Amino acid sequence: MVNNLDLIKGISTPSPAKIVLLVIDGLGGLPNPKTGKTELETAKTPNLDHLATKGICGLVDPVSPGITPGSTPSHLALFGYDPVSFNIGRGVVEAMGIDFDLEPEDIAARGNFCTVDKTGRVIDRRAGRISTEKCTELCRLFDGLVIQGVKLLVCPVKEHRFITVFRGEGLASEVSDSDPQQVGVAPRAIIALNPQAGMTAAIANQLVAQAKTLLAKHYPANMVLLRGFSQRPRLPTMGEVYKLKPAAIASYPMYQGLAKLVGMQVLETGASIKEEFATLKQNYADYDFFFLHIKGTDSAGEDGDFDRKVRLIEEVDNALPILTSLEPDVIVVTGDHSTPALLKGHSWHPVPILLYSKWCRPDRVGEFSEPACIYGGLGRLPATQVMPLAMANALKLTKFGA
Amino acid sequence: MVNNLDLIKGISTPSPAKIVLLVIDGLGGLPNPKTGKTELETAKTPNLDHLATKGICGLVDPVSPGITPGSTPSHLALFGYDPVSFNIGRGVVEAMGIDFDLEPEDIAARGNFCTVDKTGRVIDRRAGRISTEKCTELCRLFDGLVIQGVKLLVCPVKEHRFITVFRGEGLASEVSDSDPQQVGVAPRAIIALNPQAGMTAAIANQLVAQAKTLLAKHYPANMVLLRGFSQRPRLPTMGEVYKLKPAAIASYPMYQGLAKLVGMQVLETGASIKEEFATLKQNYADYDFFFLHIKGTDSAGEDGDFDRKVRLIEEVDNALPILTSLEPDVIVVTGDHSTPALLKGHSWHPVPILLYSKWCRPDRVGEFSEPACIYGGLGRLPATQVMPLAMANALKLTKFGA
Numbered sequence: 001m002v003n004n005l006d007l008i009k010g011i012s013t014p015s016p017a018k019i020v021l022l023v024i025d026g027l028g029g030l031p032n033p034k035t036g037k038t039e040l041e042t043a044k045t046p047n048l049d050h051l052a053t054k055g056i057c058g059l060v061d062p063v064s065p066g067i068t069p070g071s072t073p074s075h076l077a078l079f080g081y082d083p084v085s086f087n088i089g090r091g092v093v094e095a096m097g098i099d100f101d102l103e104p105e106d107i108a109a110r111g112n113f114c115t116v117d118k119t120g121r122v123i124d125r126r127a128g129r130i131s132t133e134k135c136t137e138l139c140r141l142f143d144g145l146v147i148q149g150v151k152l153l154v155c156p157v158k159e160h161r162f163i164t165v166f167r168g169e170g171l172a173s174e175v176s177d178s179d180p181q182q183v184g185v186a187p188r189a190i191i192a193l194n195p196q197a198g199m200t201a202a203i204a205n206q207l208v209a210q211a212k213t214l215l216a217k218h219y220p221a222n223m224v225l226l227r228g229f230s231q232r233p234r235l236p237t238m239g240e241v242y243k244l245k246p247a248a249i250a251s252y253p254m255y256q257g258l259a260k261l262v263g264m265q266v267l268e269t270g271a272s273i274k275e276e277f278a279t280l281k282q283n284y285a286d287y288d289f290f291f292l293h294i295k296g297t298d299s300a301g302e303d304g305d306f307d308r309k310v311r312l313i314e315e316v317d318n319a320l321p322i323l324t325s326l327e328p329d330v331i332v333v334t335g336d337h338s339t340p341a342l343l344k345g346h347s348w349h350p351v352p353i354l355l356y357s358k359w360c361r362p363d364r365v366g367e368f369s370e371p372a373c374i375y376g377g378l379g380r381l382p383a384t385q386v387m388p389l390a391m392a393n394a395l396k397l398t399k400f401g402a
Numbered sequence: 403m404v405n406n407l408d409l410i411k412g413i414s415t416p417s418p419a420k421i422v423l424l425v426i427d428g429l430g431g432l433p434n435p436k437t438g439k440t441e442l443e444t445a446k447t448p449n450l451d452h453l454a455t456k457g458i459c460g461l462v463d464p465v466s467p468g469i470t471p472g473s474t475p476s477h478l479a480l481f482g483y484d485p486v487s488f489n490i491g492r493g494v495v496e497a498m499g500i501d502f503d504l505e506p507e508d509i510a511a512r513g514n515f516c517t518v519d520k521t522g523r524v525i526d527r528r529a530g531r532i533s534t535e536k537c538t539e540l541c542r543l544f545d546g547l548v549i550q551g552v553k554l555l556v557c558p559v560k561e562h563r564f565i566t567v568f569r570g571e572g573l574a575s576e577v578s579d580s581d582p583q584q585v586g587v588a589p590r591a592i593i594a595l596n597p598q599a600g601m602t603a604a605i606a607n608q609l610v611a612q613a614k615t616l617l618a619k620h621y622p623a624n625m626v627l628l629r630g631f632s633q634r635p636r637l638p639t640m641g642e643v644y645k646l647k648p649a650a651i652a653s654y655p656m657y658q659g660l661a662k663l664v665g666m667q668v669l670e671t672g673a674s675i676k677e678e679f680a681t682l683k684q685n686y687a688d689y690d691f692f693f694l695h696i697k698g699t700d701s702a703g704e705d706g707d708f709d710r711k712v713r714l715i716e717e718v719d720n721a722l723p724i725l726t727s728l729e730p731d732v733i734v735v736t737g738d739h740s741t742p743a744l745l746k747g748h749s750w751h752p753v754p755i756l757l758y759s760k761w762c763r764p765d766r767v768g769e770f771s772e773p774a775c776i777y778g779g780l781g782r783l784p785a786t787q788v789m790p791l792a793m794a795n796a797l798k799l800t801k802f803g804a
Contacts, residue, residue, distance in 0.1 A: 004466070007469070007486060011469075359432070359744075359745065359749075361430075361432055361433070361440075361751050361772060362433070363773060363776055364773060364776075375776065375777065376776070377461075377772075377773070377776050378467075379461065379752075379776070379781065379782035380781075380782065381467055381782075385466060385467040385468060387468075388466065388467060388468030388469060388750075389467050389468040389750070390468075391468060392467075392468035392469070392470065392749075392750040393468075397468065397469070397470060397750070398470075399470050399471065399472050399747075399748055400465060400469050400470065400471050400472060400475055400485075401471055401472035401474050401475035401476075401485065401489055401490075402472045402473070402474050402490075402491060402492030402495065402512070402629070402630045
């Protein structure tokens with residue numbers, strides 16, 4: 001059967017028109033009980049509101065109603081890739097983010113250095129966010145180990161985060177995580193989820209056992225947590241599907257990794273919101289699609305910091321004229337998912353979206369917010385349809401069928 | 403997996419209730435920059451507005467958001483057939499439209515007589531819309547030719563349009579078009595899109611080469627353009643799926659062809675809007691489903707004639723009492739896609755829909771227009787769900803599951 005990507009690939013056509021997809025990570029929120037207003041409603045956003053007035057609004061479901069997505073599926077969906085068919089492990093995404101050259105048979109896992117108490121229970125999943133330098137030092141203790149003939153490659157990512165790559169024969173990625181995703185319990189034993197993955201699970205458990213010894217003197221980083229065991233997937237690139245020359249502006253490695261996975265060029269950028277917008281301006285002539293990723297809003301939401309999330313949204317609004325003055329043919333502003341400060345984590349709530357182009361059919365929405373977007377002309381749409389809409393509004397899709 | 407047609411087939415039940423599906427081709431539009439109002443908003447449509455008030459409204463996506471459909475997929479979807487699974491070539495549709503008796507192995511292509519300049523570049527894709535008589539004369543030059551043992555059957559359709567049917571052994575429909583869909587360039591060489599189609603491509607290219615000679619003295623019709631090579635698909639009929647006795651009222655052959663493809667009886671009709679409505683009235687007793695197709699609105703949109711599209715919508719509104727006075731159990735008014743005069747072509751924008759029946763649950767929409775329909779009780783729905791809704795409102799669907 002023809003899936004949506006095949007359909008789009010068959011009708012997409014290159015053109016000079018430019019598309020900017022601004023992803024404000026974790027944008028959607030929930031009302032503050034004191035004011036009845038969400039983070040986005042609370043923020044003063046005259047530039048976004050103006051764009052909402054000229055454009056068309058709606059609400060996006062990252063996967064489908066009720067499903068809280070991780071960052072990988074939510075971004076893949078925004079790029080137009082069905083996040084259920086293309087379920088990519090965290091390990092692979094982290095490896096891509098640090099430019100690790102994964103071989104096709106490699107198994108990659110995301111690791112955290114963490115703190116366990118004397119009874120072995122996790123008391124800090126991030127080991128007090130040790131420095132990247134410390135993380136690099138600790139990774140050297142593991143890098144190059146050989147267990148059952150399989151070589152382990154262990155590389156630092158940032159702060160407490162690292163990746164471990166298993167390279168050898170007879171491996172399979174279908175194993176469970178050791179990361180319990182909560183404190184107060186011991187890391188879980190890694191188990192094989194199918195018969196082929198028995199050896200991989202055994203090796204991973206031996207690695208965890210060795211970590212106990214190797215890290216004994218490195219408190220607070222005295223244990224590891226592993227998750228997202230996965231193999232490199234084969235995704236068609238955005239160049240193939242959309243005939244775009246796409247670039248990514250993202251300061252955090254994981255989003256750079258995701259962007260690379262779909263064939264985007266990752267641009268060098270400063271980490272602040274202003275610097276990211278400046279990077280867009282500097283590189284505007286050289287690409288026809290830009291994925292501009294703002295991370296801080298999600299982190300603020302995860303920390304339960306309502307006010308910081310509000311301020312960061314205002315900071316994005318403040319920088320928006322740098323983008324709009326470039327006059328892209330299509331501007332899309334949305335989030336990859338909601339991260340309400342009240343929930344201190346990702347959530348299933350749909351995400352506000354606004355799309356502006358010369359050819360959008362405007363609605364009566366004059367404000368970029370969750371409740372206003374309910375009445376938008378885009379209605380309620382799955383995230384996988386955002387790219388087809390952006391492409392259509394850029395007049396980059398020819399007619400389907402006779 | 404059970405698809406929607408199988409599901410409906412399992413629960414549909416015959417009854418005397420009558421459904422009228424009024425398709426105003428290319429109905430959806432974009433706001434006129436001078437007034438901020440679309441064609442449908444500009445038109446005075448008291449009868450449609452009254453029906454919208456009594457009924458329930460919404461917006462239809464012909465295929466999915468962002469996808470601009472051709473007439474074939476957009477109509478199949480309205481009839482309830484997934485337009486991506488059932489992607490039918492233009493050649494077959496045109497052949498059906500002139501009642502050409504296609505054999506299962508035949509390959510049909512849509513042809514245009516066109517004008518090329520001395521260098522071979524297309525300067526008019528329609529050869530100044532030559533008369534049907536002239537077209538008939540020219541088709542005779544080709545009809546019955548045999549190339550590589552394959553017989554060519556060439557029949558006029560209307561004005562510059564014709565079909566060519568390849569009949570013989572070893573043919574395949576997976577070949578590209580020669581029609582470049584633009585002027586200023588030469589017709590394209592026809593290429594095989596899979597290994598089985600090599601002979602078909604070769605024959606088609608020989609036909610094009612012969613056309614140059616045969617048409618040399620027939621300026622402006624001095625070349626042919628071929629597109630939509632295709633084989634007759636096997637579609638379940640609307641009789642089988644819906645247990646309906648369906649009739650089509652459409653003045654243009656292509657829509658008659660589409661109607662036949664899904665098993666409708668095509669009724670003899672005059673071409674004007676009034677005459678089409680009169681045909682409905684005359685035949686009302688004999689069928690329980692009517693597809694009433696208005697072509698002019700789409701043509702006006704394609705010509706970029708905003709005002710003519712407005713007038714034609716008003717003409718439909720004016721004729722509407724002929725339909726409503728018959729008191730069908732279910733009335734659906736929509737378009738197959740949008741054709742904004744501003745874009746001079748089909749577009750991806752969703753199409754307003756209104757459904758009236760005794761059993762619809764009315765919303766608060768009191769006006770049939772794009773912005774009003776955003777707030778309709780039908781919400782945003784894919785075109786394939788229009789027929790199930792119409793059937794339900796006619797009480798022709800029994801309960802699904804125990």
